[in-house]
Amino acid sequence: MIPEKSYPPFPTEDHDAMAIALDIKSGDRVLDVGGGHQPFARADVIVDIDFDSSLDRDGLPGSINPALHQFVKADICALPFKDNAFDVSICIHVLEHLNDPAKACNELMRVAGRGYIETPSRSTEYFAGHPTHKWLIEDRDNVLSFEPIPYAVSPYLNVVWPSVWNSPDLFNLAGVMHRDISCVQFAWKNHFQYLVKKSLVNNLSSNSSETLAARHYAFARNLLYWAVPPRHGLYHAKHAAELSPDNRIYRELYSFYLALSGKWRLAVKHGFSLKLFFYAVWGIFMIKFSQKMKNWYKLINGVFPIK
Numbered sequence: 001m002i003p004e005k006s007y008p009p010f011p012t013e014d015h016d017a018m019a020i021a022l023d024i025k026s027g028d029r030v031l032d033v034g035g036g037h038q039p040f041a042r043a044d045v046i047v048d049i050d051f052d053s054s055l056d057r058d059g060l061p062g063s064i065n066p067a068l069h070q071f072v073k074a075d076i077c078a079l080p081f082k083d084n085a086f087d088v089s090i091c092i093h094v095l096e097h098l099n100d101p102a103k104a105c106n107e108l109m110r111v112a113g114r115g116y117i118e119t120p121s122r123s124t125e126y127f128a129g130h131p132t133h134k135w136l137i138e139d140r141d142n143v144l145s146f147e148p149i150p151y152a153v154s155p156y157l158n159v160v161w162p163s164v165w166n167s168p169d170l171f172n173l174a175g176v177m178h179r180d181i182s183c184v185q186f187a188w189k190n191h192f193q194y195l196v197k198k199s200l201v202n203n204l205s206s207n208s209s210e211t212l213a214a215r216h217y218a219f220a221r222n223l224l225y226w227a228v229p230p231r232h233g234l235y236h237a238k239h240a241a242e243l244s245p246d247n248r249i250y251r252e253l254y255s256f257y258l259a260l261s262g263k264w265r266l267a268v269k270h271g272f273s274l275k276l277f278f279y280a281v282w283g284i285f286m287i288k289f290s291q292k293m294k295n296w297y298k299l300i301n302g303v304f305p306i307k
Contacts, residue, residue, distance in 0.1 A: 009177070009185065010180070012092060015042060018116075022187065032090045032092075033091045035090065048071075049076070076108075086112040088116075089112035091116070092118040096133045096137060099207065101146050102196045113190065114187075116186070117144065117188070118185050122138050124160070127158075127159055128161055129149075131215035139186050148198050158219060165228065165232060212243055213243035213244035217253060220234075220257065230260035237253045251271050255271055
């Protein structure tokens with residue numbers, strides 16, 4: 001059974017500690033669903049819908065080591081395993097991406113006797129968010145609640161991401177020490193209740209290429225607004241341009257990101273204007289200057305320790 005000791009926060013980033021927190025025994029069969037990017041160390045089987053580059057991982061490939069785990073390419077909504085094939089299932093930052101989280105929840109309960117689910121919290125979606133996320137998720141009295149995200153553009157311009165990427169201290173506070181604030185951490189045994197307020201399965205507008213392109217474009221634009229290093233937004237600008245190739249603004253943003261990344265020839269190929277050239281040269285300088293200023297303030301801040 002799950003120990004009486006109170007976690008949250010569950011130590012998600014520390015796999016050994018997480019195995020203890022979930023009372024995983026040496027003989028337990030463990031399934032990690034959606035763990036292709038960072039497989040749970042104790043998992044016997046890793047399931048992911050795509051072990052190559054993935055939208056949900058910002059184009060990054062999966063981390064595959066057949067010597068450590070069995071890897072199965074499958075959809076969480078149709079897991080290729082018998083009932084109760086596993087003792088424990090782990091599902092971390094997956095459900096927020098799905099059209100049909102109800103079916104996924106049923107599958108998790110079908111194949112395992114107990115498990116752990118983690119998603120971004122409602123407040124995290126407001127202030128950080130991601131263009132592939134579709135749900136505001138909450139734990140309401142042990143009921144996992146799903147409400148469709150009602151906006152295409154972050155209401156707060158994805159303001160949290162630049163600070164998290166720029167500060168290891170903030171990443172540790174938000175992503176480790178107080179992860180139960182930034183994330184929904186949901187441990188369950190035998191079964192759990194869920195509530196999906198509105199289905200997206202047949203919602204064509206939410207899944208259209210135009211909608212997805214607009215989301216990725218807005219995300220890339222917002223990161224540019226905060227002078228984030230271009231590597232964080234390049235993939236999203238590219239994906240928006242690929243999804244809607246006739247959109248001139250999307251193409252120009254992608255070409256601008258290419259220039260900021262030093263890929264000048266590709267930028268010209270994608271419609272890079274002389275005006276954008278001057279903006280890019282100035283932007284590269286300003287981003288570097290901004291980073292130096294941030295480092296300087298960190299140095300000064302270190303003079304004043306937290307008591």
